[in-house]
Amino acid sequence: MPGSKDALQVKPFRAPVHAALVHLPLACFSVAAVLDLASWLVSGSDIQFQPAAFWSIAAGVVTALVAALFGFADFISIRQDHPARKQALWHMALNVAAVLIFAASLLLRRGQLDADRTPAAALAATLIGYGALMVSGYIGGHMVYNDGIGVGRHRRRTPLPDRTIERTGVAGEFVAVCRADEMQEGEIRRASIAGTVVALARTGDRFFAVQEFCTHRFGPLSEGCIRDGTVMCPWHRSCFDLKTGTVTDGPAKEALRTFEVEVKDGNVRIRVPVATG
Ligand code: FES
Structure with missing residues (x-):
């Protein structure tokens, strides 16, 4: 629907919102990865690394879903014959995979939030999700800086x-x-x-x-x-x-x-x- 697409691209303000919003999930997932690792590497600390990582991932999943809505509006604006469209598909697929993997990391801690250490499976999920996010972020940057995706398009009426x-x-x-x-x-x-x-x-x-x-x-x-x-x-x-x-x-x-x-x-x-x- 063109009206909803324009609203998601914040046409009235002519601003690229997706690029601004992705900083939120990236920050949350980065903090979560550090906290999950710290729960294994730092001993004798009073800091509860694991619950903090849990809430950081939860915030990351929520903000990623919001950023994804705006990203999808940008995606459908890429013309069919644009060489970067294939990269955009990879970017989207990796982001979806990363968010699902982080959601799995949350589920794998069920009933163990009080444990000093993040459960090994949850830690592995966090690190795999973070790796997927890094690759996806690299592709996203390449699309903007090398292929000009999203650059200036929001100004067009x-x-x-x-x-x-x-x-x-x-x-x-x-x-x-x-x-x-x-x-x-x-x-x-x-x-x-x-x-x-x-x-x-x-x-x-x-x-x-x-x-x-x-x-x-x-x-x-x-x-x-x-x-x-x-x-x-x-x-x-x-x-x-x-x-x-x-x-x-x-x-x-x-x-x-x-x-x-x-x-x-x-x-x-x-x-x-x-x-x-
Ligand atoms: S490519 Fe730089 S102004 Fe057109």
């Missing part, structure tokens, strides 16, 4: 393109990409025109096409947003004039390639570019 429109044609001729009235004000679609990937944008009654990948670090401009005749890259907010492709705000230094667009018989058409070496 129109739907993100969920696919690339594929068109073939002869260089120099126009090909129809979509109906003009299908595109909302401020919407950007992604199209592959005879192998050249472009971002097709609508602002007012005008349509513009520019190269899809930002000249700074290759951010996907079809996932950016339009402001005052410019397209803003979702990754580091470089802005480019939609008509000329020139940079109006950094950090990008190089202009975008632009493509000729016309509206004919209600269709938005892009001139098939001549391939550049």
Whole structure:
């Protein structure tokens, strides 16, 4: 349901909530792992390591479930053909496994909460769950820092393109990409025109096409947003004039390639570019 997805992505505030919330379960599970280990390694202490670890894991499971809700909303926003989608599936699967393993660690202490040492099976579950969490955290970081997943997407007010429109044609001729009235004000679609990937944008009654990948670090401009005749890259907010492709705000230094667009018989058409070496 689009409404619930927007609410979970906290669209009114345009903030990436999942990335902020995951610190809570990570902190709780980290503390629990230390406490469970301490129950075996530290002797003669008055500190009740095991009950503290129990409550830390319980808090971790609860906060992980809350973070997972927001993470799932982010997951379903990743387009089907994005290379990071497979990593996102692994990230989600490992997180689910980790939470189940931590829940098992809680159950394995049943009736033994007063014991000085965490039961061996519960300790093993804690450590295995923590290992799964570390691998999942690494994948999550990779998705954000290397693939730009979740970066800047919360600022977008129109739907993100969920696919690339594929068109073939002869260089120099126009090909129809979509109906003009299908595109909302401020919407950007992604199209592959005879192998050249472009971002097709609508602002007012005008349509513009520019190269899809930002000249700074290759951010996907079809996932950016339009402001005052410019397209803003979702990754580091470089802005480019939609008509000329020139940079109006950094950090990008190089202009975008632009493509000729016309509206004919209600269709938005892009001139098939001549391939550049
Ligand atoms: S990748 Fe576009 S501004 Fe950095």
